[in-house]
Amino acid sequence: MSYNKTASITAETINPRVKTFNYEPCGDIATLAERLQEELKKNPGSRPFEEIIYCNLGNPQALGQQPITFFREVLSLCDNPTLLERDETRMLFSACAIKRARKIIEAMPGRDSGPYTASQGIKSLRESVADGIAGRDGYPSRPEDIFLTDGASSAINLTLQMLIRSEEDGILCPLPEYPLYSASIILHGGTMIPYNLSEDGDWGLEIFEVKRCLEEARISGLTVRAMVVINPGNPTGQVMSVTNQEEIVEFCRKEGLVLLADEVYQDNIYVDHKKFNSFKKVARSLGYNANDISIVSYHSVSMGYSGECGRRGGYMEICGFGEDVVGAICKVASVTLCPNIGGQILTSLVMDTPKIGDDCFERFLAEKENIQSSMVNRAKTLEEAFNSLEGVTCNKIEGAIYLFPRIHLPAAAIKAAKTEGVSPDIFYACRLLDDAGIAVVPGSGFHQISGRNIATGTWHIRCTILPGEDKINEMIPRLKSFHEAFMNEFRDRS
Numbered sequence: 001m002s003y004n005k006t007a008s009i010t011a012e013t014i015n016p017r018v019k020t021f022n023y024e025p026c027g028d029i030a031t032l033a034e035r036l037q038e039e040l041k042k043n044p045g046s047r048p049f050e051e052i053i054y055c056n057l058g059n060p061q062a063l064g065q066q067p068i069t070f071f072r073e074v075l076s077l078c079d080n081p082t083l084l085e086r087d088e089t090r091m092l093f094s095a096c097a098i099k100r101a102r103k104i105i106e107a108m109p110g111r112d113s114g115p116y117t118a119s120q121g122i123k124s125l126r127e128s129v130a131d132g133i134a135g136r137d138g139y140p141s142r143p144e145d146i147f148l149t150d151g152a153s154s155a156i157n158l159t160l161q162m163l164i165r166s167e168e169d170g171i172l173c174p175l176p177e178y179p180l181y182s183a184s185i186i187l188h189g190g191t192m193i194p195y196n197l198s199e200d201g202d203w204g205l206e207i208f209e210v211k212r213c214l215e216e217a218r219i220s221g222l223t224v225r226a227m228v229v230i231n232p233g234n235p236t237g238q239v240m241s242v243t244n245q246e247e248i249v250e251f252c253r254k255e256g257l258v259l260l261a262d263e264v265y266q267d268n269i270y271v272d273h274k275k276f277n278s279f280k281k282v283a284r285s286l287g288y289n290a291n292d293i294s295i296v297s298y299h300s301v302s303m304g305y306s307g308e309c310g311r312r313g314g315y316m317e318i319c320g321f322g323e324d325v326v327g328a329i330c331k332v333a334s335v336t337l338c339p340n341i342g343g344q345i346l347t348s349l350v351m352d353t354p355k356i357g358d359d360c361f362e363r364f365l366a367e368k369e370n371i372q373s374s375m376v377n378r379a380k381t382l383e384e385a386f387n388s389l390e391g392v393t394c395n396k397i398e399g400a401i402y403l404f405p406r407i408h409l410p411a412a413a414i415k416a417a418k419t420e421g422v423s424p425d426i427f428y429a430c431r432l433l434d435d436a437g438i439a440v441v442p443g444s445g446f447h448q449i450s451g452r453n454i455a456t457g458t459w460h461i462r463c464t465i466l467p468g469e470d471k472i473n474e475m476i477p478r479l480k481s482f483h484e485a486f487m488n489e490f491r492d493r494s
Helices: 017-018 026-044 068-079 082-086 093-105 125-139 153-165 180-187 205-218 242-255 279-285 321-337 341-351 361-387 411-420 423-434 450-455 470-491
Strands: 147-149 169-176 191-196 223-230 258-262 294-301 316-318 406-408 458-466
Touching: 026 423, 068 082, 068 093, 068 341, 068 361, 082 093, 082 180, 093 125, 093 341, 125 147, 125 279, 125 316, 125 341, 147 341, 153 169, 153 180, 153 223, 153 258, 153 294, 153 316, 153 321, 169 180, 169 205, 169 341, 180 191, 191 205, 205 223, 205 242, 242 258, 242 279, 258 279, 258 321, 279 294, 294 341, 294 450, 316 341, 411 470, 423 458, 423 470
Parallel strands: 169 191, 169 223, 223 258, 258 294
Antiparallel strands: 147 316, 294 316, 406 458
């Protein structure tokens, strides 16, 4: 008997869409950083630094951020309900955590955290999320419109899966963009329609630019289904003004676009003159209801003061969709059975935190404010550090957790990058990692305007503010020393 010895699947025979997209935050730099970290473990002293400082991913607790005690207490009790019957539990856990855990356990299937739940999420937890949204915005929210999901990424993928029918369907996305969007659009067979943010305008969104992109897309034969807006911005760190948000709402309403509002950094605001306003709130304040505009809003437990990335908790609120469409979304959500229950619980806690009068309120508030004030300090420190470097300019970070500095590279450095077959920002980021042990993300991974980079010799990197203040203080001398040596090396070659 003969057998076919050809591999069942090869790199040439996988889905071609998988080969098309890139996800740079977890790309070559991340792989190289892990390799260097292993080298340092095996051969201490082999590099001029003792460890890698990871500024490439938004992973708060991996970088030293402490979890919120109330959140962890409730999660622990929900995973171990028998603790509620023990006398010593009252000595170890706050009364408000015990009370909240009892309420959640009563709503869980089988009163345990192990079973499957409803595909949309446990109803009482969705009610907590809806109440939290209503309290935040001052406008009603319905649990029927809430889908609990495995992080915001899962919700975004589900939405795009519902919207995209073929490559003739287009989704407007900002550049620089968070590459989850381009990757997901490609995987679902659609077309990304980029619109450019204005770096000279503090990475603001100019509505005439979006109109231009919409018109060009329609002329080319695309059906534009939706517009993505990230506020606060990733990777650019801007917070939108209400006026700008009103323009976007009016634009989407007039053009019949679904507004996809990525609002996962809503708890990360660093400037006094701006605050977070959800797009749903802005639409309602303009007098528009669910019959006037369709909005999908995303939030997660990964960022902000909670920092619980690995819990994979999040939600989307859908407004302006018919019952038949909501039913179809439920059908697709049911394919994965249900979101993980720990993430569901944590999402409800983030949206329904301890209140004044609860015995754990003061500790909760102190922990939250300590994390937020530290982020403000780190954002300011890193912003000043980048702006002190030769040939580097960095817009003020207003929100989110990233800086996106622009670097004017010497001509010789750009030539060296070309010789190595990589873009100059990747060349710079690789040298920064190899020479100084600092991992950042090359700006080209966010698909910014490449033509302008080539014309001006300027490139970007994305750097998170999440390493602890001690790591930031260690990082800055490394960064300054590397950058000075790098610029001198390639200036001398020019």
